Amino acid sequence: MTTTRPSPPDAATLDYETLLREAGVRITRPRRTILAILRDHPDHPDALEIFRRASAVDPSISLSTVYRTMRLLEEKGAIHRHAFGNGPSRFEQADGAHHDHLIDLDTGDVIEFSSERIEALQDEVARSLGYEIVFHRLELYGRRRRRD
Amino acid sequence: MTTTRPSPPDAATLDYETLLREAGVRITRPRRTILAILRDHPDHPDALEIFRRASAVDPSISLSTVYRTMRLLEEKGAIHRHAFGNGPSRFEQADGAHHDHLIDLDTGDVIEFSSERIEALQDEVARSLGYEIVFHRLELYGRRRRRD
DNA sequence: GTGGATGCAAACCGTTTGCAGAGGT
DNA sequence: ACCTCTGCAAACGGTTTGCATCCAC
Numbered sequence: 001m002t003t004t005r006p007s008p009p010d011a012a013t014l015d016y017e018t019l020l021r022e023a024g025v026r027i028t029r030p031r032r033t034i035l036a037i038l039r040d041h042p043d044h045p046d047a048l049e050i051f052r053r054a055s056a057v058d059p060s061i062s063l064s065t066v067y068r069t070m071r072l073l074e075e076k077g078a079i080h081r082h083a084f085g086n087g088p089s090r091f092e093q094a095d096g097a098h099h100d101h102l103i104d105l106d107t108g109d110v111i112e113f114s115s116e117r118i119e120a121l122q123d124e125v126a127r128s129l130g131y132e133i134v135f136h137r138l139e140l141y142g143r144r145r146r147r148d
Numbered sequence: 149m150t151t152t153r154p155s156p157p158d159a160a161t162l163d164y165e166t167l168l169r170e171a172g173v174r175i176t177r178p179r180r181t182i183l184a185i186l187r188d189h190p191d192h193p194d195a196l197e198i199f200r201r202a203s204a205v206d207p208s209i210s211l212s213t214v215y216r217t218m219r220l221l222e223e224k225g226a227i228h229r230h231a232f233g234n235g236p237s238r239f240e241q242a243d244g245a246h247h248d249h250l251i252d253l254d255t256g257d258v259i260e261f262s263s264e265r266i267e268a269l270q271d272e273v274a275r276s277l278g279y280e281i282v283f284h285r286l287e288l289y290g291r292r293r294r295r296d
Numbered sequence: 297g298t299g300g301a302t303g304c305a306a307a308c309c310g311t312t313t314g315c316a317g318a319g320g321t
Numbered sequence: 322a323c324c325t326c327t328g329c330a331a332a333c334g335g336t337t338t339g340c341a342t343c344c345a346c
Contacts, residue, residue: 028300028302030301061303062304063303064302065301065303
């Protein structure tokens with residue numbers, strides 16, 4: 001079980017701009033701005049929050065461009081989209097290994113973790129039902145245990 | 149690992165009408181209709197689908213009443229609300245034991261399962277992070293394995 | 297220069313809400 | 322009779338889209 005990101009976001013090693021350009025995606029100013037935000041903040045912002053952060057850098061950016069860009073990046077596999085609770089979609093850069101999320105019900109904090117054993121059991125369950133897992137969603141919602 | 153509902157919905161043994169009335173909830177015609185639909189269909193309909201089914205029985209029912217009733221029933225613990233993928237909320241009667249869901253990506257079918265071992269590991273993970281799980285969401289998305 | 301990307305505003309979808317009237321207890 | 326619940330229509334929040342313009346290639 002691990003709780004830290006496998007590798008801290010490293011601007012030098014993870015060059016989505018180049019990757020995307022090679023995939024035929026035009027690197028425009030809004031896209032560059034959004035990519036930088038996702039690279040530099042390892043949290044899980046929603047579209048509006050990304051818009052706010054982007055506006056601070058480039059006030060001419062529009063919310064629809066944020067949404068369009070998030071969809072593009074998701075299609076290209078550069079980000080993951082989550083829907084915690086019933087709230088808006090929240091995003092994170094897709095670099096690093098797969099992980100699941102524990103959401104702090106009191107603070108809203110999102111803690112990443114991964115468990116090979118749980119993954120293995122999920123596969124086992126699916127297989128026994130005649131299925132092959134394409135992706136899954138595992139979210140734990142809880143509160144800090146009071147130290148007594 | 150179990151894949152069937154612990155006990156098939158049994159109108160006689162599971163009397164939510166009485167339960168709700170005792171909780172001070174008025175049993176009106178729309179509510180009775182909706183409760184019957186949830187009792188008789190063991191699938192996971194969304195509000196619009198419940199509205200359609202209810203309209204067939206009582207054409208005067210309104211969609212807002214369906215939404216209001218679903219919220220009420222959720223608060224009273226009579227139903228569970230799910231949000232598969234990014235679609236609308238889908239509901240199921242809360243009777244029977246806890247289970248998770250496997251969603252067939254090709255057909256949209258929802259298969260219920262439960263795994264004590266996965267639950268135990270989830271608790272273990274949460275505990276090791278200093279948390280206590282209040283509830284969780286586990287969904288497997290997959291396709292039928294081709295028999296070769 | 298050209299086709300894709302943008303900003304804006306309007307549309308969209310699932311859901312909630314204000315209100316006056318209906319109906320359960 | 323009381324007070325809750327209902328239907329209706331309007332509002333809502335998050336997201337998508339049509340269009341004319343702009344800009345990366």
